[in-house]
Amino acid sequence: MHPEYLVGVDIGTTKVAVLVGEFSEEGKLRIIGAASEPSDGIKKGIVVDLEEAASSMQRSIDRASKMAGVEIEGVCAGISGPKIGSINSRGTVSVGRIGDEVTASDVSKVTERAGNITLPADMEVIHILPQDYTVDSQAGIKDPVGMTGSKLGAGVHLVTAQTSHVENLIKIFEKNEVDIINMVFLPVASAEALLTREEKESGCLLIDIGGGITDYAFYYGGSIRASGVIPAGGDNITRDLGIGLRVSESVAEEIKIRDGLALESLAGEDEVVVMPGEQENGGREIRKQIIAAIIEPRCEELFSMVKDAVSPNRYYSMMGGGVVITGGGSKVMGMKNVASQVFDMPVRRGVPEGLDGLAEIVSEESWSAGVGLLVFESERLIREEAEKRKQKSFDWMFRSIRKIASLF
Numbered sequence: 001m002h003p004e005y006l007v008g009v010d011i012g013t014t015k016v017a018v019l020v021g022e023f024s025e026e027g028k029l030r031i032i033g034a035a036s037e038p039s040d041g042i043k044k045g046i047v048v049d050l051e052e053a054a055s056s057m058q059r060s061i062d063r064a065s066k067m068a069g070v071e072i073e074g075v076c077a078g079i080s081g082p083k084i085g086s087i088n089s090r091g092t093v094s095v096g097r098i099g100d101e102v103t104a105s106d107v108s109k110v111t112e113r114a115g116n117i118t119l120p121a122d123m124e125v126i127h128i129l130p131q132d133y134t135v136d137s138q139a140g141i142k143d144p145v146g147m148t149g150s151k152l153g154a155g156v157h158l159v160t161a162q163t164s165h166v167e168n169l170i171k172i173f174e175k176n177e178v179d180i181i182n183m184v185f186l187p188v189a190s191a192e193a194l195l196t197r198e199e200k201e202s203g204c205l206l207i208d209i210g211g212g213i214t215d216y217a218f219y220y221g222g223s224i225r226a227s228g229v230i231p232a233g234g235d236n237i238t239r240d241l242g243i244g245l246r247v248s249e250s251v252a253e254e255i256k257i258r259d260g261l262a263l264e265s266l267a268g269e270d271e272v273v274v275m276p277g278e279q280e281n282g283g284r285e286i287r288k289q290i291i292a293a294i295i296e297p298r299c300e301e302l303f304s305m306v307k308d309a310v311s312p313n314r315y316y317s318m319m320g321g322g323v324v325i326t327g328g329g330s331k332v333m334g335m336k337n338v339a340s341q342v343f344d345m346p347v348r349r350g351v352p353e354g355l356d357g358l359a360e361i362v363s364e365e366s367w368s369a370g371v372g373l374l375v376f377e378s379e380r381l382i383r384e385e386a387e388k389r390k391q392k393s394f395d396w397m398f399r400s401i402r403k404i405a406s407l408f
Contacts, residue, residue: 012369050172131157182380189372192379206324259273
């Protein structure tokens with residue numbers, strides 16, 4: 001059985017988003033609460049002021065709790081920031097005598113072996129994500145349980161984080177007297193909400209552009225192959241506009257949202273916009289091409305940084321599912337065009353779909369990670385429930401065999 005409700009908390013540089021979901025009788029995820037508050041005390045994904053960050057979270061939790069009509073006690077927490085890293089690793093274990101079958105216990109052992117790597121003293125593993133398995137000389141196996149062999153190998157994707165970063169994040173929740181049930185790297189969560197099974201199989205790169213940072217996750221063959229964080233996001237575009245147009249960051253942000261273009265060629269030659277505000281620059285006209293000329297280089301740089309980080313992966317050249325961009329920073333008009341030019345492949349926008357309840361509130365790019373946290377947690381619970389049922393079945397069979405044997 002599922003719990004009565006699930007809660008996802010996405011702590012970003014610009015906002016703290018809290019989502020509450022429940023399951024319908026058909027097992028479909030229904031959004032019953034959604035709230036976001038400006039994020040204080042967080043800079044580029046790093047906690048810089050515990051009290052301010054905790055207050056921002058408290059306001060968002062209170063609003064989401066009131067909307068959903070539930071008391072929030074435990075959550076699935078998102079984590080990101082420049083202190084996050086990743087690595088692929090492999091491990092091998094002996095199954096037993098030749099001819100023995102691979103068991104779920106063998107899979108657990110080999111996954112743990114693959115994830116047992118030496119890290120710097122100030123780093124820890126937050127995810128061990130299975131990629132594929134080998135049984136003796138047979139490779140590319142998705143589920144080896146029940147197969148016959150003597151050696152079992154596993155490839156895993158490890159996501160690591162600086163211990164102090166994890167502990168400071170935990171302290172924010174402790175100050176709000178909320179338990180962390182699970183902690184998930186945000187692009188992994190976003191991928192669960194946005195990428196199709198076919199995209200993951202054929203190869204797809206998810207790019208989640210936030211305010212201070214950009215997360216990415218690359219999938220191929222149904223498994224994650226690379227992930228990471230780029231220390232740049234939508235705020236960099238805002239700062240460039242502020243400097244280039246000689247306006248405050250608040251005015252630059254408004255211009256970016258209202259009139260921003262990521263590609264200069266999309267602006268009409270004589271197209272002008274009126275500068276917002278009531279101060280010296282307020283009401284002044286400016287050509288839209290000038291705005292685009294400031295934004296385009298920053299967008300190109302951002303996507304080039306992601307490409308440089310992912311392209312060394314051996315599966316990158318085989319990617320057939322294209323690129324999916326999401327996050328609040330991806331909403332600038334023309335962003336998809338720039339990404340398509342940099343990666344030289346199809347690009348689509350990713351927004352959460354197929355939800356019940358308050359779907360109209362969260363069906364836009366800035367909610368992708370929050371929705372993904374709910375989906376990730378729900379799928380984890382489904383897998384755990386399936387494993388419990390399978391184990392009960394095995395226990396029943398074992399008891400039955402013992403009873404039959406005792407009759408002879």
